[in-house]
Amino acid sequence: MAQVPAYTKAEEQLERIFEAFKEREIQRVFYVACGGSSALMYPSKYFLDRESKNITAEIYNSNEFIHRNPMSLGEKSLVILCSHKGKTPETTAAAKFAKAKGALVVSLMYVETAPLAEESDFIVNYSWISAGNMEPNPEIMNYAILYKLAMGLLYVKEGNRKYEKLVSSLQHLDTVFEKLMKTYAEKAKAYAKEVKDEKIIYTMASGSNYGMAYSFAICILMEMQWIHSHAIHAGEFFHGPFEILDENVPFILLMGLDETRPLEERALAFLEKHGKKNLVLDAKTFDLTGIDEEVRGYIAPLAINFVLRMYALALSKERNHPLETRRYMFKIPY
Numbered sequence: 001m002a003q004v005p006a007y008t009k010a011e012e013q014l015e016r017i018f019e020a021f022k023e024r025e026i027q028r029v030f031y032v033a034c035g036g037s038s039a040l041m042y043p044s045k046y047f048l049d050r051e052s053k054n055i056t057a058e059i060y061n062s063n064e065f066i067h068r069n070p071m072s073l074g075e076k077s078l079v080i081l082c083s084h085k086g087k088t089p090e091t092t093a094a095a096k097f098a099k100a101k102g103a104l105v106v107s108l109m110y111v112e113t114a115p116l117a118e119e120s121d122f123i124v125n126y127s128w129i130s131a132g133n134m135e136p137n138p139e140i141m142n143y144a145i146l147y148k149l150a151m152g153l154l155y156v157k158e159g160n161r162k163y164e165k166l167v168s169s170l171q172h173l174d175t176v177f178e179k180l181m182k183t184y185a186e187k188a189k190a191y192a193k194e195v196k197d198e199k200i201i202y203t204m205a206s207g208s209n210y211g212m213a214y215s216f217a218i219c220i221l222m223e224m225q226w227i228h229s230h231a232i233h234a235g236e237f238f239h240g241p242f243e244i245l246d247e248n249v250p251f252i253l254l255m256g257l258d259e260t261r262p263l264e265e266r267a268l269a270f271l272e273k274h275g276k277k278n279l280v281l282d283a284k285t286f287d288l289t290g291i292d293e294e295v296r297g298y299i300a301p302l303a304i305n306f307v308l309r310m311y312a313l314a315l316s317k318e319r320n321h322p323l324e325t326r327r328y329m330f331k332i333p334y
Helices: 006-023 035-039 042-051 062-068 089-100 142-158 162-170 173-195 207-224 261-274 293-318
Strands: 028-033 056-061 077-082 104-109 122-125 200-205 228-233 251-255 278-282
Touching: 006 122, 006 142, 028 035, 028 042, 028 062, 028 089, 028 142, 035 207, 042 056, 042 142, 042 207, 042 293, 056 062, 062 089, 077 089, 077 142, 089 104, 104 142, 142 162, 142 293, 162 293, 173 293, 200 207, 200 261, 207 228, 207 251, 207 261, 207 293, 251 261, 261 278, 278 293
Parallel strands: 028 056, 028 077, 077 104, 104 122, 200 228, 200 251, 251 278
Antiparallel strands: none
16 A cells, blocks of 8 residues: 655644534634643643633643643633644543543554554644754744644634635745755854753743744753753843852854744843843744745744754764764663
């Protein structure tokens, strides 16, 4: 039997989910996952917060989702979960918990069969490769699938046309990534040489970009490089964290194109005045040709994430510490 191309399979899976959206009332979306899978959900929640007239969205850690047991979780809920291999025990348990409450359960993973799939109403398979490589097929990467689910939901329920603009724009993302590769390849290597011996690096962003800062802090710097880090929300920077800043403290600031950009600009002004070891990745400088103006604020985190991956790879090579190296994860029970 001929293998179905990944893109075609994902599109068919999404179409079945959109049909399910038409058949039931949905008032609330719960994004449920752990670690990097959870961080990927921030842009989609931001989209729903900005665009939906009637549907609210929340992000939960898988384990806390069960223990907190939201009163609003029920038959009018959509629960979207993500686990790369579909084996995260907490996320699988959260899916089972949500189904027992009557929610529509949709799970993302890059494998076809897994415990999480067995507890879900629908699954979507996304494209994924190892941490040591750059990402292929951006239109079917996990963050793009999450956007398609959120924008598709509002297209079905509220007639929001951003879904069409997203689908059209994602077709140009490969070209955007190619240009970013050429622009940032050497810059990433130079930065890696500068910070390879740093013991701590903070990351900061706001709005739809915050999940990228969070993921880079906890998954790349802490998990994959064993460098102390913390993700700081740009709006919270001046409510305590800015006291840690001096000329010897490295900061990475992500600047997007959404409505919260003024928060990041304010943080940048302070970093430039009081810090020296600053890396600023500003989506305003990216060549986003082919990306519809109306969705550029939503697409920017995907481009920023791609650039961050370049920096992660360069840092791992400069430090001779592969991104796949673990001390505890996958090795000991916890």
